Amino acid sequence: MSIFDKKDETPPGSKPDFSNVRSGGSSTAPAAPLPTGTIGSGKTYVVVKGDSLSKIAKREYGDANKWRTIYEANKDLINDPDLIYPGQQLKIPGA
Amino acid sequence: MHTRLFGISILALTLAAGLSTACTRRSDNPGATGTTGTGVGVRVSQINLGRSLNADKTINDNTDSFKPNDTIYASIGTGGSAATATLKARWTYQDGQVVNESTQTIAPTGDARTEFHISKPDGWPTGKYKLEVLLNGSSAATKDFVVER
Numbered sequence: 001m002s003i004f005d006k007k008d009e010t011p012p013g014s015k016p017d018f019s020n021v022r023s024g025g026s027s028t029a030p031a032a033p034l035p036t037g038t039i040g041s042g043k044t045y046v047v048v049k050g051d052s053l054s055k056i057a058k059r060e061y062g063d064a065n066k067w068r069t070i071y072e073a074n075k076d077l078i079n080d081p082d083l084i085y086p087g088q089q090l091k092i093p094g095a
Numbered sequence: 096m097h098t099r100l101f102g103i104s105i106l107a108l109t110l111a112a113g114l115s116t117a118c119t120r121r122s123d124n125p126g127a128t129g130t131t132g133t134g135v136g137v138r139v140s141q142i143n144l145g146r147s148l149n150a151d152k153t154i155n156d157n158t159d160s161f162k163p164n165d166t167i168y169a170s171i172g173t174g175g176s177a178a179t180a181t182l183k184a185r186w187t188y189q190d191g192q193v194v195n196e197s198t199q200t201i202a203p204t205g206d207a208r209t210e211f212h213i214s215k216p217d218g219w220p221t222g223k224y225k226l227e228v229l230l231n232g233s234s235a236a237t238k239d240f241v242v243e244r
Binding site (some may be wrong): 015016018020021024025026027028030031032034042072073075076077079 | 127151152165173178179180181182184186188192193195197199200201202203204207208209210211212213214215216217220
């Protein structure tokens with residue numbers, strides 16, 4: 001076996017990096033309805049074209065860096081925080 | 096005469112008791128209706144893996160062996176109905192290192208197919224992987240697969 005045969009293998013003892021894995025999904029079943037109106041002290045926001053989590057965070061909280069708050073509250077809907085879709089109803093905690 | 100009538104009565108009573116027991120046993124069998132508790136529920140019936148999907152979200156090319164640059168699709172078959180059911184796909188590598196977790200919240204009204212897919216731009220490390228499907232937080236099924244050159 002030459003060294004070239006092993007060049008892409010993970011070295012023994014080190015763990016591979018899966019942080020860049022992309023994921024998604026869909027179903028033939030209807031999506032479960034989300035609660036409407038206020039949720040606790042928060043509310044829902046319907047994503048429109050051109051939105052990003054940081055834009056929504058800036059609009060709702062006045063701080064784009066709070067995008068993770070929205071992401072954490074919607075992990076069941078958002079697989080990749082860089083990918084949200086028009087029509088998605090996001091929970092906005094504490095807004 | 097009395098003896099014959101008595102014998103017929105005993106026979107009739109025995110038959111009636113036997114029929115009653117048989118009917119009771121049939122209705123006591125929980126598998127006969129396929130339901131538990133409230134009479135509604137969702138179950139995972141099937142997991143298939145492959146490199147592409149059909150329009151109905153079934154797998155086009157079932158396999159459990161992939162190449163490093165493949166997008167890996169999982170098609171989860173479910174049966175039953177519920178107002179809300181949460182399916183989670185937990186993908187792990189070798190000794191349990193979590194590769195990805197994705198969740199879908201559905202409101203199934205019968206048989207349904209839910210797909211999850213993962214890809215890695217710089218290619219999957221070769222080795223053994225596992226997909227575990229959790230239904231409402233409880234492990235419902237697993238499927239092993241490998242990535243090889």
